[in-house]
Amino acid sequence: MDQFEKHIRDNKAVFVDHKADRAKMWANIAAQLNENPPKVVPLWKSPMVRIAASIVILLGITGIVGFTFFGNPNTPTHYVSKELQDIDMHYKGLVTYQVQLVQNNNQLTAADKEEFLSFMVELDAEYEQLKLEMRNNLDNEQVLAAIVSNYRKRIELIENLLQQLNESKIKEEDYGYTL
Amino acid sequence: METEIRFTHRSLVERSKTGDRTSQYQLYELYVDAMYNxxxxxxxxxxxxxxxxxxxxxxxxxNLDRFKYESSFGAWLKRIVINKSINHLKVKRLPLTSMDEHEYHLTDEVEIEKVNAMDILKVKSGIEKLPLGYKQIINLYLLEGYDHNEISDVLGITTSTSKSQYHRAKKKLVEIINGL
Structure with missing residues (x-):
């Protein structure tokens, strides 16, 4: 700091030569300070909100408990669905294979095939209905039994047909042999 | 000692924090003229x-709750006043610093010691005659005691610009004073 700067700083009082209008300015300041700031009531302090929050918490706990203890019936449904899925896969494969055998059989006329397949279509429609009932969670065990029965009927039908065909084939082939 | 300065009027400040209007008025009485000047x-x-x-x-x-005695109450208040004053000038779009040719005047110490400036009233008159930008920087540095880092913060300029502007302002002030 040079002498010039030091001289100014040492005589700073000279630069304080204005007088504020204290009364007027304080009146304005006090007026602004007295303006009531918007009262902020924290939500958690309101009794109504506390009650509402308690109810929500209670409902939440009840829901969780209810789901835990009474939601169990859903588990068998999932189990049955899984059971149905397994049965479905097993029988569907079997039926498809046997239907294919019937369709490929040269000994059956087109009319016979059509008649046979129409039975299968009816059983298919019945099966679809049973599956819907299963989804609606009616009596699962009974519906499942009905589905299995449906598949058995189809398979039985196919097996009978194939057996008849084989028997006639054997008769034809064995005509030259005398046991 | 520095600690004592920071805690000047502590009891008044603490009572003012609680909203005590009388204490606030007492602080106001103590500082209003200085702040007004x-x-x-x-x-x-x-x-x-x-x-x-x-x-x-x-x-x-x-906002007194935010005042944590990192400086004296007066220094804290003065900073508020200065910031508001500078912002007021910015809003009015008045130039705070003359930005022309400010890069290369760091060594303009010439003639300063020769100034016939020991008449402080002439200095005062000379400051009032300065262009606004120079006046701000002389005020901040010489009268308010800000350093160039603080000035750069307040005015939004670099420290080197603050320094160069101050030297130019001082040179101009000396010229004005010598012409009085």
Missing amino acids: VSMRFLGIKEDAEDIVQDSFVDAFK
């Missing part, structure tokens, strides 16, 4: 300076 040096207009000082006190009292 600070603002007047920047703004030069009575009504503007009054508005700024009023706003500063209101802000200070409303």
Whole structure:
């Protein structure tokens, strides 16, 4: 700091030569300070909100408990669905294979095939209905039994047909042999 | 010693924090003239300076909880007043610093010691005649005691610009004083 700067700083009082209008300015300041700031009531302090929050918490706990203890019936449904899925896969494969055998059989006329397949279509429609009932969670065990029965009927039908065909084939082939 | 300065008027400040209007008024009485003069040096207009000082006190009292005695209450309040004054000038789009040719005048110490400036009233008159930008920087550095880092913060300029502007302002001031 040079002498010039030091001289100014040492005589700073000279630069304080204005007088504020204290009364007027304080009146304005006090007026602004007295303006009531918007009262902020924290939500958690309101009794109504506390009650509402308690109810929500209670409902939440009840829901969780209810789901835990009474939601169990859903588990068998999932189990049955899984059971149905397994049965479905097993029988569907079997039926498809046997239907294919019937369709490929040269000994059956087109009319016979059509008649046979129409039975299968009816059983298919019945099966679809049973599956819907299963989804609606009616009596699962009974519906499942009905589905299995449906598949058995189809398979039985196919097996009978194939057996008849084989028997006639054997008769034809064995005509030259005398046991 | 520094600690004692920081805690000047501590009891008044603490009572003011609780909203005690009497204590707030006592603080106001203690500082209003100084703050008004600070603002007047920047703004030069009575009504503007009054508005700024009023706003500063209101802000200070409303935000007193944030005052943690890192400086004295007076220094804290003065910073509010200066910031508000500078912002006021910015809003009015008045140039705070003359930005022309400010890069290469760091060594303009010439003639300073020769100045016939020991008449402080001439200095005062000379400062008032300075262009606004120079006046701000002389005020901040010589009268308010800000260093160049603080000036750069307040004015939004670099430290080197602050330094060069100050040297140019001082040179100009000497010229004015010598011409009086």
